[in-house]
Amino acid sequence: xxxxxxxxxxxxxxxxxxxxxxxxxxxxxxxxxxxxxxxxxxxxxxxxxxxxxxxxxxxxxxxxxxxxxxxxxxxxxxxxxxxxxxxxxxxxxxxxxxxxxxxxxxxxxxxxxxxxxxxxxxxxxxxxxxxxxxxxxxxxxxxxxxxxxxxxxxxxxxxxxxxxxxxxxxxxxxxxxxxxxxxxxxxxxxxxxxxxxxxxxxxxxxxxxxxxxxxxxxxxxxxxxxxxxxxxxxxxxxxxxxxxxxxxxxxxxxxxxxxxxxxxxxxxxxxxxxxxxxxxxxxxxxxxxxxxxxxxxxxxxxxxxxxxxxxxxxxxxxxxxxxxxxxxxxxxxxxxxxxxxxxxxxxxxxxxxxxxxxxxxxxxxxxxxxxxxxxxxxxxxxxxxxxxxxxxxxxxxxxxxxxxxxxxxxxxxxxxxxxxxxxxxxxxxxxxxxxxxxxxxxxxxxxxxxxxxxxxxxxxxxxxxxxxxxxxxxxxxxxxxxxxxxxxxxxxxxxxxxxxxxxxxxxxxxxxxxxxxxxxxxxxxxxxxxxxxxxxxxxxxxxxxxxxxxxxxxxxxxxxxxxxxxxxxxxxxxxxxxxxxxxxxxxxxxxxxxxxxxxxxxxxxxxxxxxxxxxxxxxxxxxxxxxxxxxxxxxxxxxxxxxxxxxxxxxxxxxxxxxx
Amino acid sequence: xxxxxxxxxxxxxxxxxxxxxxxxxxxxxxxxxxxxxxxxxxxxxxxxxxxxxxxxxxxxxxxxxxxxxxxxxxxxxxxxxxxxxxxxxxxxxxxxxxxxxxxxxxxxxxxxxxxxxxxxxxxxxxxxxxxxxxxxxxxxxxxxxxxxxxxxxxxxxxxxxxxxxxxxxxxxxxxxxxxxxxxxxxxxxxxxxxxxxxxxxxxxxxxxxxxxxxxxxxxxxxxxxxxxxxxxxxxxxxxxxxxxxxxxxxxxxxxxxxxxxxxxxxxxxxxxxxxxxxxxxxxxxxxxxxxxxxxxxxxxxxxxxxxxxxxxx
Numbered sequence: 001x002x003x004x005x006x007x008x009x010x011x012x013x014x015x016x017x018x019x020x021x022x023x024x025x026x027x028x029x030x031x032x033x034x035x036x037x038x039x040x041x042x043x044x045x046x047x048x049x050x051x052x053x054x055x056x057x058x059x060x061x062x063x064x065x066x067x068x069x070x071x072x073x074x075x076x077x078x079x080x081x082x083x084x085x086x087x088x089x090x091x092x093x094x095x096x097x098x099x100x101x102x103x104x105x106x107x108x109x110x111x112x113x114x115x116x117x118x119x120x121x122x123x124x125x126x127x128x129x130x131x132x133x134x135x136x137x138x139x140x141x142x143x144x145x146x147x148x149x150x151x152x153x154x155x156x157x158x159x160x161x162x163x164x165x166x167x168x169x170x171x172x173x174x175x176x177x178x179x180x181x182x183x184x185x186x187x188x189x190x191x192x193x194x195x196x197x198x199x200x201x202x203x204x205x206x207x208x209x210x211x212x213x214x215x216x217x218x219x220x221x222x223x224x225x226x227x228x229x230x231x232x233x234x235x236x237x238x239x240x241x242x243x244x245x246x247x248x249x250x251x252x253x254x255x256x257x258x259x260x261x262x263x264x265x266x267x268x269x270x271x272x273x274x275x276x277x278x279x280x281x282x283x284x285x286x287x288x289x290x291x292x293x294x295x296x297x298x299x300x301x302x303x304x305x306x307x308x309x310x311x312x313x314x315x316x317x318x319x320x321x322x323x324x325x326x327x328x329x330x331x332x333x334x335x336x337x338x339x340x341x342x343x344x345x346x347x348x349x350x351x352x353x354x355x356x357x358x359x360x361x362x363x364x365x366x367x368x369x370x371x372x373x374x375x376x377x378x379x380x381x382x383x384x385x386x387x388x389x390x391x392x393x394x395x396x397x398x399x400x401x402x403x404x405x406x407x408x409x410x411x412x413x414x415x416x417x418x419x420x421x422x423x424x425x426x427x428x429x430x431x432x433x434x435x436x437x438x439x440x441x442x443x444x445x446x447x448x449x450x451x452x453x454x455x456x457x458x459x460x461x462x463x464x465x466x467x468x469x470x471x472x473x474x475x476x477x478x479x480x481x482x483x484x485x486x487x488x489x490x491x492x493x494x495x496x497x498x499x500x501x502x503x504x505x506x507x508x509x510x511x512x513x514x515x516x517x518x519x520x521x522x523x524x525x526x527x528x529x530x531x532x533x534x535x536x537x538x539x540x541x542x543x544x545x546x547x548x549x550x551x552x553x554x555x556x557x558x559x560x561x562x563x564x565x566x567x568x569x570x571x572x573x574x575x576x577x578x579x580x581x582x583x584x585x586x587x588x589x590x591x592x593x594x595x596x597x598x599x600x601x602x603x604x605x606x607x608x609x610x611x612x613x614x615x616x617x618x619x620x621x622x623x624x625x626x627x628x629x630x631x632x633x634x635x636x637x638x639x640x641x642x643x644x645x646x647x648x649x650x651x652x653x654x655x656x657x658x659x660x
Numbered sequence: 661x662x663x664x665x666x667x668x669x670x671x672x673x674x675x676x677x678x679x680x681x682x683x684x685x686x687x688x689x690x691x692x693x694x695x696x697x698x699x700x701x702x703x704x705x706x707x708x709x710x711x712x713x714x715x716x717x718x719x720x721x722x723x724x725x726x727x728x729x730x731x732x733x734x735x736x737x738x739x740x741x742x743x744x745x746x747x748x749x750x751x752x753x754x755x756x757x758x759x760x761x762x763x764x765x766x767x768x769x770x771x772x773x774x775x776x777x778x779x780x781x782x783x784x785x786x787x788x789x790x791x792x793x794x795x796x797x798x799x800x801x802x803x804x805x806x807x808x809x810x811x812x813x814x815x816x817x818x819x820x821x822x823x824x825x826x827x828x829x830x831x832x833x834x835x836x837x838x839x840x841x842x843x844x845x846x847x848x849x850x851x852x853x854x855x856x857x858x859x860x861x862x863x864x865x866x867x868x869x870x871x872x873x874x875x876x877x878x879x880x881x882x883x884x885x886x887x888x889x890x891x892x893x894x895x896x897x898x899x900x901x902x903x904x905x906x907x908x909x910x911x912x913x914x915x916x917x918x919x920x921x922x923x924x925x926x927x928x929x930x931x932x933x934x935x936x937x938x939x940x941x942x943x944x945x946x947x948x949x950x951x952x953x954x955x956x957x958x959x960x961x962x963x964x965x966x967x968x969x970x971x972x973x
Contacts, residue, residue, distance in 0.1 A: 377779075379721040386721075399766050400759060412758050412802075419810040419968065431965050434806050435799040435958070442798035445769060446791035453776030453787065459719045523754035527737060527763070530751070534733035543879045544713035545725075550780045550875060564776070564784020572792040576951045 004060045007049040008076065014042030015123040022115030032115065039095055039119050046088040046126060053081035054499050057506070061132065071192055072139075075132035078503040079267065082343060083129035083259045086350045089485065090251050091122045097358050097478025098244040104365065104472065105242070106154075113154050114242070121147045121248060128256045134183040134193030141179065141256075145172040148253060151245045152237060161240055168237040171230065175223030182216035182264065185209055195263075202268045210269060214276055217264040218283075224257035225313045228287040229611045235294070238306035239370075243361025246302060250309045251354030255346050258316055265324065266339065266507045274426070277325030284321050285433065288314030288440040293580045296447045296570045301360045301370045304451065305353065308396065311440060312349045316342045318437060319411045322418065325426050327508065334417040336504040336511025341410035343500050348403040348489065352395035355482035359389035362471040362479065363455060367464040372454040372566040374465060379456040381468040386456045388479035393452050395486040397445040401528055403489035406497075406520060411437060413516045446573055454566035461560045491528050494521035661912050666740070666750035673739040673897055677889035678702035680896070680932055687936035702889065709882035717875055719779035727774030728876065728883035734767040735887045735894065742897045743821050745920040746909045752818035757805040760817060761798075764850070767887065768794050771872055778875035782864055786871025789947060793856060793868065796954040797849045803961035804842040807835050808902060810968040821901045825908060833971040838964035840903045845957040847895040849950075852888070854939040856950055866944060900927045 021035030053060055053076045061075035076084060095118070102114050124147055127140030149165050183193055189201035205213070219230070226234035238246045265271070291310030298304035319342030326335035362385045363378065364370050379386035395402040398409075415437070418430020460466040470476070489496060497517040505511050552558045574581060585605045589598040633644075682699035689696025716725065740750040741760045749755075772790055775783035809815045811833070812823035849856040852869035861867055867874075873884050901908075907923025909916035945953055 377719060377721075379723065380719075390723075394769070397765075397769070398762065399769060400762050405762060409758055409762075413815070416806060416809065416815055428966055428969055431806050431810060431968075432803070432962060435803040435962065435965075438798045438802040439795070442795035445765065446795045449769065449772045449776070449787065449791055453773055453784070457721060457723060457773060457777035458779040458784075519754055519756075523751065523759065526751060526754070527759070530737045530740065531733050534736055535729055538729040538733060538883070541879075546713055546715055547718050548715040550717045550778065558780055560779075562781050563779055564781060564788060569776075569784060569788045569791070572788055572947070573795065575948065576792065576796070 002060070004049055004052055005062055007045050007052075008060055008062055008074070011042050011045040011049060011126070012074075012123070014038045014045060015119055015126070018042065018119035019116050019123070022119060023112050032112065035119070036095070036099060036115060039115075039122070040092065043088045043092045043095065043122070046084060047092065049076065050081045050085035050088060054078060054085055054503075057502060064136075070135040071133055071194065072136045073132050073194075074127065074130040074136065075195070076130050078499075078506055079259070079262065080130045082347070082500070082503060083255060084126060086255055086347050087122065087125050087129065087252050090248065090350050090354045090482070093478040093481040094244045094247050094354060094358065095478075096481065097247075097361075097475050100472040100474040101242075101244055101361060101365070110154055114151070117147050117151045117154065118245070118248075121151060121245075125248075125252060125256055129259050132195045134186070134195075134198070137260075138176075138180060138183065141176060144253060144256065145169065145176065148237075148241070148245070148249055152241045155240065155242050164233075164236040164240055168233040171223055171233040175220045175230070178216045178220030178223070179260065182213045182220060185213050185216070195268075198268055202270065210272060214265065214269060214272055217261060218279065221257040221261040221264075222283065225254050225261070225317075226257075226287075226310050227283045227313055227317060228290050228310060229615050231287065231291070231310045232611065232616060234310060235298075235303050235306040238309070238357075239300060239302035243302075243357055243364065246305075247354035247357035247361075250306065250357055251350040254309060254313060255350055258313075258320075258342075258346050261320065262339075262343070262507070265320070271324055271327030271335070271508075274325060274328040274424070277321050277323075277328055277426070278429070279321070280317055280324055281321030281429070281433065284314045284317030284319075285436050286314070287311065287317060289436065289443075290580065292440055292443040292447060293577055296443060296450070296573055297581055299372045299566050301363065301372055301451065301455070302357070304372075304447070305356050305360060308356075308444070308447070309349075309353060311444060312345070312353065312396070315408065315411065315437065315440065316345050316349070318342075318433060319345060319407075319414065322411075322414050322430055322433070323508070325418075325430065326414075326421070329421045329424050329426060331417075331421060332508050332510035333512055333514070334414055334420070336501070336508045337410065337417065337514045337516060338414035339504045339508060340497065340500045340514070340517070341407055341414055343503065344410060344493075344496065345404075345407035347496070348395065348407050348486075351482055351485045351489070352392045352402075352404060355388060355392040355479055355486065356396065358475070358479050358482065359385055359392060362475055363468075365471055365475070366468040367462070369462070369464060372451065374462040375455040376458050376461040376465050376560060376563070377456070378460075378465060378468055381460075381465075382456075382470045384476045385471055385479060388476070388483040389456065390452060391483040391486050393448040395490065397448050398441055400524065401487070401490050401531070403486045403493070405490060406493045406524070408437065408441065409520055410516060443573070446570070450566050450569045453564075453569065458563050459558075459560040461563070461565075491524055492521070493524070494518075497521060662746065662748055663750070665746050665912065665917070666748065666752075669742070669744040669746070670736070670740045670750055672744060673742060673893050674736055674890055677893040678706060678886065680893050680928065681889045683929070684932050684936050684939075687933055688940055691936065691940035706882045706886055709877075709885070710879050712878035714878040714880050717778050717780070720777050720875075723770070724774050724777040724875075725880070727770045727777075728880040728887075730770045731767045731774075732883045732887045734763055734770075735890045738763045738767075739890060739894050741817055742894055743818055743901050743905070743908065744897055744924055745917055746912065747822050747825055747905065748818050752816065755817065756815040757809065757817055757820075758802070758815070761801060761805070764891070765794075765798075767891075771884070775872035775875070780875060782867065782871045782874045785864070786868055786874070789868045790872060792947075793849050793950055793954070796951055797846045797957070800842050800954065800957040800961040801846045801850070803958070803965055804839040804846070807839045807961065807964035807968050810965070811835060811971060817898075817901070821905050821908070824902065825905050825910070829904075829906060833967070835964050835967045835971050836903060838960045838967065840899070842957045842961040842964065843899055843902070845953065845960075847892075847899060848935075848938070849954060849957075851892040851895055853892070853935060855942045855945045856953065858944045861944075896928060896931045897924075899931065900924065 018035045018039040059077040063073040102111050124143040131137040186198050190197040223230040295304050295307035319338050323335045323338035395404040398404040415430045415433045421427045583605045588602045590600045682702045686696040741755045743749045772787040775787040812820040857868040909920040
């Protein structure tokens with residue numbers, strides 16, 4: 001056993017030990033604290049082994065005892081290492097943050113469950129991305145879904161919550177069924193579903209089987225990733241989870257779907273015909289645009305962030321789609337570039353989205369609400385949280401010097417290279433995608449100006465916001481760690497870009513090291529230096545400053561309700577894109593016969609997305625209809641059931657008779 | 661030497677900006693049958709504001725105070741991307757148009773945040789409207805750049821300029837006309853000029869940019885106003901560099917540089933007068949007609965990208 005295999009074992013064992021220790025530390029706080037310490041230590045071990053494999057590209061693999069005829073082995077190759085790195089680098093700050101979050105929010109019994117499930121959640125995600133057999137992958141995949149649902153239910157079990165968890169579990173299992181099916185299509189060709197044999201079997205598959213596998217993985221992993229129209233669960237499940245769990249679900253769990261899609265689409269199948277690329281590209285464009293438009297209309301901070309996850313998954317899919325398109329057009333060079341962009345955006349999104357979810361948790365910790373209309377002026381009351389959240393906002397809207405910019409820039413560059421594909425419609429489609437991504441970026445910027453302006457700036461809009469205090473120290477530390485990661489990756493992206501380029505070369509044979517990664521890495525530090533010098537000069541010039549109340553048109557003073565609210569801010573954009581929202585507006589006047597002199601008027605505006613109305617409703621109704629028909633079989637009469645058994649027996653016997 | 665000229669170029673864009681504003685104002689005054697203020701008045705205004713004290717609303721945080729400096733620093737570093745007298749710029753060799761556009765976005769982002777931090781109604785109102793305009797302007801702006809960068813086989817601003825310099829003026833294709841129109845429309849919207857925004861309005865119902873900076877005073881206001889003037893100057897210099905760079909010094913001699921300065925000033929003056937003519941003859945658009953106006957720009961830019969397939973040589 002080498003040192004690195006030992007480290008990998010340590011990682012798994014520490015995380016595994018943390019589960020019982022945090023749960024069973026019933027009496028002793030020390031035992032639980034020791035469990036949390038092991039969890040932190042475990043993520044550090046995982047981080048080190050992942051960095052090592054990512055940098056050197058030598059796989060580390062361990063074989064666990066096999067269960068029945070299924071071998072279970074875990075291997076960290078470069079692709080797994082990237083995602084393991086992502087899981088550990090987000091888990092570390094999230095666990096740090098959770099130490100005080102969980103202590104403040106839950107009584108001892110629930111806190112034990114939180115910690116145990118949290119450790120198991122991290123472990124299950126690590127198993128998903130490192131497993132090198134289909135069996136281990138599916139076990140991890142299922143565990144991940146169930147544990148995250150459990151984490152949502154620890155928070156409470158009200159009717160609405162259970163409904164949302166039900167939708168979550170239902171959609172996850174439809175997706176999981178598709179993933180299982182795509183594995184089992186390999187069964188006749190690959191013995192034991194080991195990844196190595198699946199990879200070599202892929203070359204011998206018929207075109208039809210390849211298409212079926214691709215479509216199944218597209219639906220299966222797409223459901224987990226939350227691309228539109230399979231996104232329905234995402235804005236329901238993420239907001240009701242505890243904030244550190246939302247951070248892990250949105251930042252990390254969605255990325256396991258990206259991992260699965262890349263594993264199948266690139267590693268196993270090695271790309272396919274052009275329409276695969278167009279399909280993924282369109283899914284990305286639709287998810288990106290609709291995701292951000294739905295986000296703009298939201299005023300619940302966590303649901304807004306959940307819709308932004310849909311948007312960012314869309315951006316990742318834009319990169320993956322253009323990569324598939326380049327592969328289909330024999331341009332491996334640019335396919336590699338687009339893949340680098342998509343993978344880097346996965347990493348970036350994990351960092352800034354979990355930062356933003358942790359920030360949302362800190363806000364709700366201090367103000368007890370997630371409604372943007374009840375916040376305001378929090379930056380003065382929560383300076384560290386506010387600064388970290390600002391970094392998250394700048395990153396997600398891709399401002400230069402922050403990490404989101406690097407990956408969006410690379411995506412833009414790969415679109416531009418589309419113009420080199422002559423004799424293909426991609427020559428026009430890819431450059432036009434620049435416009436789509438630019439619109440998504442512009443809308444996201446507008447949305448986060450709304451969020452930051454309404455939550456952190458101006459005057460407090462409620463007494464809770466006015467009395468808000470800074471979050472506890474470890475919560476601040478979790479956010480600051482993630483914010484530092486965003487800025488580091490944004491200014492010095494070269495090391496990460498180089499390792500990603502090696503990974504892309506491994507996944508896309510024939511691609512070379514793109515010049516783009518050097519050009520962006522060399523110009524960004526210069527911009528940073530220029531801006532820094534200018535800002536230092538401008539801040540050094542001291543000027544007289546006086547606090548003076550704003551003129552309030554003759555009134556005594558401005559009230560907090562005179563500010564623009566979050567919904568007022570987004571109104572112009574919502575009016576321009578009114579088609580997307582299709583709000584159901586109801587005005588009720590009471591009593592009804594006196595329309596001119598009503599005693600009360602109530603106004604209600606409900607948005608049900610058109611997907612629910614035109615896609616999910618009919619599907620659900622069809623299933624229910626079918627179930628009604630099937631109910632005819634279920635009489636509840638035992639004689640009838642005996643008849644069924646008898647008829648089945650007769651049928652089987654007849655089958656055997658005529659078969660032989 | 662190239663670096664020295666690069667610095668001079670950036671300084672020109674920064675220092676001559678108030679003069680451009682003065683000239684446009686003067687020409688507009690003439691159209692309205694007025695004498696108009698001196699073209700140098702913008703400098704006097706800035707000087708006056710710099711001598712005053714900053715008034716800060718009681719609810720404002722550090723974002724409000726930092727915004728003018730960030731806006732100014734960002735626009736100055738964006739100025740270092742644009743070739744003016746020679747076909748290179750300080751950051752132009754490595755900096756491409758995506759970086760340039762996103763640098764401008766930093767300034768807009770903080771300007772809107774600063775406006776929301778004032779805690780009054782007008783700041784939020786201006787920010788909300790500016791968010792609409794700049795969101796819808798982003799797509800056509802980048803697509804127009806995409807069209808000409810496909811022709812020039814370069815995404816670097818300097819690369820595009822050098823390619824255009826090598827072309828014959830009469831070879832200009834439909835792509836260039838479409839892209840120029842798009843960028844012209846977007847530049848008007850981005851710089852907050854008519855018909856999207858009225859820079860001289862003091863009526864709250866029509867304010868976009870003015871609404872956002874209403875709470876600023878003294879040196880902060882001076883920095884924002886100056887940055888705004890630089891933004892117009894940079895955008896016009898960009899239009900000149902991308903579509904009519906002829907006259908730029910290709911070798912570094914005093915004669916060539918003098919010629920380049922003269923040529924640039926003539927082109928800048930023409931564009932300035934064009935803006936004054938547009939602003940004097942067009943009424944400001946209703947807020948909800950602005951998306952249509954930018955929709956025209958988007959359609960033109962999409963056509964420009966599609967036409968590159970035909971025009972590509």
